[in-house]
Amino acid sequence: MENPAAPVLAAWAAPSLLGVAFSGGADSTVLLHAAARQWPGRVHALHVHHGLQEAADGFEAHCMGVCERLGVPLHVGRIDARHAVGESPEDAARRARYRTLARLATDQGIGDIALAQHADDQVETLLIALSRGAGLDGLAGMPREMTRHGVRFHRPLLDLHAHALRAWIAASGTPCIEDPSNSDLRYTRNRIRHQVLPALAAALPQFRETFARSARNAARASGLLTELAAADLTTTGAPPALTALRDLPRERQANLLRHWLRTAHAAVPSEAQLAQLLDQIDACRTRGHRIHLKVADGHVLREGPVLRWYNAAPSSSP
Missing domain, CATH: 3.30.465 (Uridine Diphospho-n-acetylenolpyruvylglucosamine Reductase; domain 3)
Incomplete structure (x- = not known):
């Protein structure tokens, strides 16, 4: 069974050096294996040790073993991602993760990082944006490319379904870890993943593709509003x-x-x-x-x- 990320990466013009955000979970494992095979000697794995749970040390050890077998350098950043009072724990952890990934990449002279977010992640992001009453920027979902902290982040797997990634993991027997926090229903994203997406799949089997199309339409409209705002700002x-x-x-x-x-x-x-x-x-x-x-x-x-x-x-x- 072919790694589903392989044809996607084969059509992607990657830079001379590429960082892959590697948690050790199924999605980033699929991405790292495909990238290491596609561009041997050009890929570095970047792992963020969140310090939020006892299993974090085990996650790091697992990632070290995977990278040794693949011949991929591993760079680890340790952070304290605890959130402030009144702050979303998911948002706090995400911001800390991007800062740390960018720092790890910059330290190695890497200007581009690939993230393993896929079509299901995009749907979850859109539903969270809807629940918050977001405008067009939020409804545009996750962009395929963005720049933060001086580093370009890429999402080459946004058209792939989660089940395709997990099927390859199971069929190939590739080891990965399952973060226990991913099943914690106190987090909004987990409730959507485990309770809402199965219902959507039953009612609207093509929801991933139609949601993605809506996100693209929102992104185009948001871009036009940005252009209009910039033009108006030159006047005011x-x-x-x-x-x-x-x-x-x-x-x-x-x-x-x-x-x-x-x-x-x-x-x-x-x-x-x-x-x-x-x-x-x-x-x-x-x-x-x-x-x-x-x-x-x-x-x-x-x-x-x-x-x-x-x-x-x-x-x-x-």
Whole structure:
């Protein structure tokens, strides 16, 4: 039985050096075996030791054994991925994982990392985005390529189904580990994986393909909105001028402000915060009218004719 990742990688122009995020689980095992066979001597495995459970040391030992047999260098990053009060444990662990993977790759002169996320992971991501009332960015799902922390991340397996990957593991007898946290139904993604996806498969057998098509459509629409926001921002200036902002329809104001806050300040306003800001902009018709609103983890203030965003707001504003 052919490794299902092999034909995908054969059609993919990989860089001279490639890092593979390797947890030791089934999906990353399939990817690492295919990459090591496709590009011998050019692949490095990157393993993140989360420090969240006693089994983490065993995961690392397993990964070391696999890499020794494949002749692939293994680089391990140890982190403490515990989440802060009020923070999603999944989100905290994901952010820590990307930072660590990027650091491991950069230390080895590697600029590209392959991730083993597949079609089922994409569906789970879309359902989580829907449950949170996400906009087009969230409904676009996971991109095939993105840059974080100065490293390019790739998802070459997004068109493959989880069962195809697991079938190869079983048929080939390739050893892998099963993280016990993957069956913990306290986590939203696990509830979707174990309870929702089987129901979807029974009701809508082609749901993976149709969800992927919706994600692609959302990504295209999101790209057009980004282009429009960038064009509007050249008109209003950055930081945006209030008078120029008010010349735009309310939805274009919102689109521009989201784009400006995200790209210039890595700040993502809530829907309520953005609506309040738009109301204040509409009401701000006199020189003495102040704007001082909490947005994301900072504040938007009026400074004369323009809006500015600060992590820590000044004590007063013009």
